[in-house]
Amino acid sequence: MARPVLGARVVSLLALLVLWVSASTFAETHYILSLDVDYNSGTYEGTLAVTYGNPAPEPLAELFFRLYPNAATLYSGSSVEILDARVGDTPVETALYVDDTVLMVPLPKPLPPTQTTSVTLTFRGRASLRLDANPPVTHEYGILTKTPYALVLTSFYPLLAPYLDEGWALDPVGGIGDALFSEASSYDVTVRVDRLPTPIASGFLVDAVQDGDAVIYRFAADHARDFSLVLVSDGRIPRRASVDDLSVRVWFGPDHATAANRALEKARAAVTLYQGLIGPLPYDEIDIVEVPLQHIGGVELTGLVLLSETYTTDPYDLFFDILVSHELAHEWFYAAVGNDPVETPWLDEGLATYLSNVFLAEADSPDIAAGERDRWARSAELARSAHPEIPVTAPLYDFPDSSTYSALAYSGVAFELGAIRERIGDDAFFAALSDYYRTSLFSIATPLDLRRSFEAACGCAIDGALFPGTGTP
Numbered sequence: 001m002a003r004p005v006l007g008a009r010v011v012s013l014l015a016l017l018v019l020w021v022s023a024s025t026f027a028e029t030h031y032i033l034s035l036d037v038d039y040n041s042g043t044y045e046g047t048l049a050v051t052y053g054n055p056a057p058e059p060l061a062e063l064f065f066r067l068y069p070n071a072a073t074l075y076s077g078s079s080v081e082i083l084d085a086r087v088g089d090t091p092v093e094t095a096l097y098v099d100d101t102v103l104m105v106p107l108p109k110p111l112p113p114t115q116t117t118s119v120t121l122t123f124r125g126r127a128s129l130r131l132d133a134n135p136p137v138t139h140e141y142g143i144l145t146k147t148p149y150a151l152v153l154t155s156f157y158p159l160l161a162p163y164l165d166e167g168w169a170l171d172p173v174g175g176i177g178d179a180l181f182s183e184a185s186s187y188d189v190t191v192r193v194d195r196l197p198t199p200i201a202s203g204f205l206v207d208a209v210q211d212g213d214a215v216i217y218r219f220a221a222d223h224a225r226d227f228s229l230v231l232v233s234d235g236r237i238p239r240r241a242s243v244d245d246l247s248v249r250v251w252f253g254p255d256h257a258t259a260a261n262r263a264l265e266k267a268r269a270a271v272t273l274y275q276g277l278i279g280p281l282p283y284d285e286i287d288i289v290e291v292p293l294q295h296i297g298g299v300e301l302t303g304l305v306l307l308s309e310t311y312t313t314d315p316y317d318l319f320f321d322i323l324v325s326h327e328l329a330h331e332w333f334y335a336a337v338g339n340d341p342v343e344t345p346w347l348d349e350g351l352a353t354y355l356s357n358v359f360l361a362e363a364d365s366p367d368i369a370a371g372e373r374d375r376w377a378r379s380a381e382l383a384r385s386a387h388p389e390i391p392v393t394a395p396l397y398d399f400p401d402s403s404t405y406s407a408l409a410y411s412g413v414a415f416e417l418g419a420i421r422e423r424i425g426d427d428a429f430f431a432a433l434s435d436y437y438r439t440s441l442f443s444i445a446t447p448l449d450l451r452r453s454f455e456a457a458c459g460c461a462i463d464g465a466l467f468p469g470t471g472t473p
């Protein structure tokens with residue numbers, strides 16, 4: 001199969017800017033986050049002021065926030081508690097649900113559709129200290145964790161749950177996959193921390209002011225699904241590259257120069273490829289940070305990618321290329337275009353897996369990419385024979401374990417995407433992905449959105465394994 005010709009598919013930046021302007025006519029939720037972090041103990045205190053507009057067609061009597069650090073899986077060993085809650089100036093009595101991962105904030109008066117309210121939450125939390133436990137703590141990823149040289153803070157503050165057509169999305173945090181689910185929002189963040197560690201965060205650094213032995217950093221981020229922060233104290237400095245207006249920075253440990261250089265080279269090539277095929281990212285900067293993780297190779301966040309140091313020891317292994325290019329693809333499909341990671345986890349995972357293979361075909365060789373696609377087919381077939389009742393598009397909670405999930409929602413879905421590409425041709429396939437990206441930018445996309453883009457691009461009906469029961473668009 002012919003490789004994609006990049007120049008022919010470069011999306012007009014102007015067209016995308018016009019779309020951003022129209023997309024931003026609805027008010028994004030705005031977070032003002034003020035944090036005091038104790039780096040050595042991995043604890044933090046903060047105040048969150050949120051301005052939220054009611055997206056529902058009816059009045060809302062309460063708002064729901066997620067407290068992911070309290071989950072017994074993925075984030076186990078960490079915690080967050082609410083010290084004070086106010087709506088406007090009025091103190092309110094909150095309640096916890098879903099294993100303390102859901103915070104209900106009652107509104108003194110129902111909030112009419114399209115109207116805005118402000119909530120202020122004071123909170124205190126701690127990162128897990130257990131990543132070095134032997135044996136490893138089951139189901140703990142290391143995404144809210146303090147280790148000797150790093151404090152990783154993701155999903156660490158109260159995050160508003162998305163309000164969907166079906167109501168608030170309040171799924172329990174499972175033992176596999178991703179949990180973080182939120183609307184694209186704007187952030188104004190102030191972090192006070194000891195001056196030793198270097199901060200690496202979503203968005204961009206506005207300024208840094210010394211305050212005694214501490215530094216107060218201020219960050220801003222727009223259209224961000226999360227604000228995530230890594231503090232590192234091993235003296236690492238970033239390697240940088242620019243792709244158009246986007247800055248890519250790679251932060252690896254000081255002893256991992258070879259891996260860092262290779263990661264930067266791969267990241268620059270992957271971002272260039274995806275910008276050409278899909279469209280420009282609405283962010284100024286992407287940071288790629290090496291940290292200790294377990295059970296996972298990497299994690300995608302807004303403007304920030306975590307890579308497990310387990311896989312940076314052999315940067316010439318094919319999996320290193322796959323990992324870097326997979327996680328970067330999530331900046332398009334997780335961050336810029338959202339989807340429900342519990343009900344439709346295949347949407348972003350399948351696309352990231354597929355795009356990573358397009359990258360392999362470009363950066364390594366078409367034969368290597370084809371070999372990887374053969375591996376998808378074999379692993380999906382094995383999983384299907386063991387679990388014929390689970391479709392590749394199943395919700396996260398239907399998968400019995402992470403290997404079955406990966407074989408079906410990653411490999412199986414990517415294989416099906418390849419079948420669609422073979423059927424409709426390269427031009428229609430990549431035009432569809434670009435259309436899906438532009439039309440779903442900053443929103444929470446559904447399988448029907450992707451199907452519509454495929455059908456519009458090919459002028460044909462697309463059904464089959466990825467789109468069962470979505471009806472005729």
Ligand SMILES: [Zn+2]
Nearest residue numbers: 326330349352
């Ligand atoms: Zn992924």
